[in-house]
Amino acid sequence: PLGAAIAEALNIGLIKSRNELFITSKLWCTYAEPDLVIPAIKMSLENLQLEYLDLYLIHWPLKFSKEVSRLPVPKEEVSVIDIKSVWSAMEECQLLGLTKAIGVSNFSSRKLEEILSFAKIPPAVNQVEMNPLWQQKELNEYCKAKGIHISAHSPLGSKGTLWGDNRIFDCHALKEIAEAKGKTIAQRWQICLRWVYEQGASVIAKSFNKKRMEENLEIFDWSLSVEELEKIRGLPQCKFNSIGTFIEPSAELEAQL
Secondary structure (H helix, E strand, O other): OHHHHHHHHHHHOOOOOHHHOOOEEEEOHHHOOOOOHHHHHHHHHHHHOOOOEOEEEEOOOEEEOOOOOOOOEOHHHEEEOOHHHHHHHHHHHHHOOOEOOEEEEOOOHHHHHHHHOOOOOOOOEEEEEOEOOEOOHHHHHHHHHHOOEEEEEOEOEOOOOOOOOOOOOOOHHHHHHHHHOOOOHHHOHHHHHHHHHHOOOEEOOOOOOHHHHHHHOOOOOOOOOHHHHHHHHOOOOOOOOHHHHHEOOOHHHHHHO
16 A cells, blocks of 8 residues: 555656655564575565665564464564574665665664674664654664664553553653643643653654644644753653564573564
């Protein structure tokens, strides 16, 4: 559907060229083998009707032995990827012009350190869940030090997922800050988006509502005060472990992650 929408937008002149878009895709876990990486990105490009991606990410530091048919994924079907050989194939994708940049998703500092020990092309991006109740402080500091950009998914928390709940929307401190900023209680998600933006991360906001999309952009003409940032910094942290929900990890696998 995205490929069809891009083709239509080009056809009717809504956009003038492909260069106006930034398209990201991911290497799924069943293709996390060195000889499957290039076929996987080519399949994505064919589906998207594109000649290149702007960014290609390794979805998780995990490999599934076969296509997922149920959740959680049985532990016998899950293993840690051979990151050195897979990353080499990711680098080849960039060298071949199939993507302009490469990166990872849901990677810890330790896994990033491993990649950096041998990478010829370092990861440009690490996409992780990041919000006021999961601030990723140590990971964010590490990535900044290494020149790896953080891309924040689920900036409003993970409501509606297998591992999420309403803690972001029920957070009293965020409601107070929203009221002080003249935001309605229904607009308090803007506080989360602005907070992520002020951490130097890019924000992945997901909505199918046009009005909500427009409101998501209303975060650039104001900022959080020092006191407000301190209040958010002091919020209790709740780690929403998406990987642990989707798989049945063994003790050995957990240790490697």
